[in-house]
Amino acid sequence: MFKYVLPRRLYSSSVKDFNPTIYALSTKPGRSAIGVVRISGTQSSYIYQQLTKNADKKGQALPKHRLSSVRKLYSPVSNLLLDEALTIFFKSPKTYTGEDILELHLHGGTAIIQGVLNSIKGLHDPSRGVNIRYAENGEFSKRAFINGRFDLTEIEGIREMIDAETESQRVAALSSMTGNTKQIFMKWRSEIVKNVALLTTVIDFGEDHDIEEVSTLFATVQENINKIHSEILEYLQRVQRSEILLKGIKLVLLGPPNAGKSSLLNILANKDAAIVSDIAGTTRDVIDVPLDINGFKVVVGDTAGIRQTSEANTIEIEGIKRAKVRSLSGDLILIVLPLDQPNINESLTDHISSLQKEDKKILVVLNKSDLVRSVDVNEFSKRLNIPAESFYIVSCSTGGGIEAFTQTLTDNFKSITLTENNDPVIISARSQDLLANDVLYGFEQFKFWKENDEVVLASESLRQSVEGIGKITGETVGIEEVLDVVFSSFCIGK
Incomplete structure (x- = not known):
């Protein structure tokens, strides 16, 4: 009978005890309110004793499991006060790494953090069986995997x-x-x-x-x-x-010159991300702006206005060419049309037909609704051969219709990423x-x-x-060759 055995631990506990105790700054280097130093291994309690001088106090030699306490930290060499820090000790095996873990929540001054790190480094003494070193990239998480606390999918989820x-x-x-x-x-x-x-x-x-x-x-x-x-x-x-979701949904703005594409971009970005002018053809190249729209990462491409090349100069012609190329790789295309200038040039309509042949998702934004009395959406729908339900009337000047349109964008983002009825999945x-x-x-x-x-x-x-x-x-023999790939992108203190 076929039997498949899953080795939950790659190393036995007896071998694990010979692993060096590792330490690292787990918060971002530099001046900050706090800096957290994380320590993992059998020498964690020893480091605590030496830094707090608890080894000399009866009944207080070992830190208590999961009980935070404020302690003065001293240099083991000079006995000078380093900091007064919040300390938390976690007893193995129910810890992140499966080993004893000590966390030192220090004041975030650069000199304080460096002083504590140097003091921990100075405790390394192989002749006495005290093996301590600075952690490698992702080594805390690697030990968590090796000790059976997480499998590789969970570890990669932590990184994501x-x-x-x-x-x-x-x-x-x-x-x-x-x-x-x-x-x-x-x-x-x-x-x-x-x-x-x-x-x-x-x-x-x-x-x-x-x-x-x-x-x-x-x-x-x-x-x-x-x-x-x-x-x-x-x-x-x-x-x-x-x-x-990770790379960003590619949203491309297309339309004739002076239609309000850059204005719409600035509203979505909630800042002046693109130059806005009454002069036609202000945007000459594709401008990519990464945004967070209702929790979705979106890369908005503002493009040059599309019009007949006979009416454009050399630079505009190149901009129009780039706009068309960019739209062919977009996940969602927004055609922005100005209601005060309802004529649609042939170059734009031809390109919209090309996008439809590529089965691109297209929405049409009818901008400048504040400048007209009424809008015949069905007329635009017939001229562009786009369903009337794909048209949205807004005013970038007054903000009219923007909130409803933003919700429409969110619904389309869910459809593009197949997250309408299910949470997204990343592996x-x-x-x-x-x-x-x-x-x-x-x-x-x-x-x-x-x-x-x-x-x-x-x-x-x-x-x-x-x-x-x-x-x-990771639950198979011969997994060592993938470990370095998995953990190399982790930060030092993780």
Whole structure:
């Protein structure tokens, strides 16, 4: 019977005790209100004793677990006062790293922090079995993984959470950080293993099965694998759409000169991000402005006004060319038209047709509503061949219609990222590659060998898929080669 063992710890506790105690500044370097120094390892309590001089006080040699206290910190060499700090000690194994952890919440002066760090460094004394050193990038999180506190999907979720700039990015990172992603992968793994077990019965007891039974069993496994295959493909699609949240939704502003594109950009940015002028053709090149719109990271591209090239100078012609090229790579296109100048030039209408052929999502903003008495949306809809429900009437001068339009943008952002009914999902490029090149490839190989009635090779193909999921979560032998890639982008104190 096939049995897949998950080694939860790569090192035994006896070996772990020989690891050096590590320390690092976990807050941003530089002058600040506070600076937090984090220490992890068996020498954490020793460092506490030496810095607080508690080793000389009876009954106070060891810090109390999870109990914060204000303590004076001294230099072990000069006995000079370094700082009066908030100290918190966490006893293993229920800590972030699985080891003893000490946190020193210092006043954030550069000299204070450096003095404490130097004092900790000075306690390193291998001759007495005191092994202390500064932490490497991501080493606290690496130890958390090695000691079985988190799997790799949770660790990568922590990194994404730290890097999150907007609310939608924070929500996306939560799925991995809280273990939801791990549960999904482990569910798939469990189901694949069950199907491997079914095939193993044929291998082990083949003589007891007739051809019809084997065929029926193969068909059952095929049906089960097809279901998992579809789930993984759908999951990868959600991931790829959610990745737009990290890079930023590309929103492109198009329209004739002096339509109010830059004014609309400034309203969305809530600042003067682009020059606004009554002179047509003020914007000559594409201006990219990253924004946070209702929790979504959006990169707005303000472009040159599109008009007939016969009416434009050399610089404008190049700007118009760049505007058209940029819009072809946009996730959402906003066509801004001025209601006080309702004529739409042929160059713009031709380009809108090109965008429609590329199946681009297009919204039309009818600006300067404060300058007209009425608006016939249906007329614009017929001329541009765009549904009337895609038109929005606003005034960048008075702010009329802007709030409702911003909510419309938010709804479209949810649609683009497939987060209308589900929270966004983010997993690393490493995990995506493993899903595609190990897990799904294993399924394809299973189908190939199944069609050739090769039970053993079909079973081995599914084992490859199981191994692929193990590589994603880190719960497999031979994972060392991916650790440096995973943790190298972490900051020192994490």
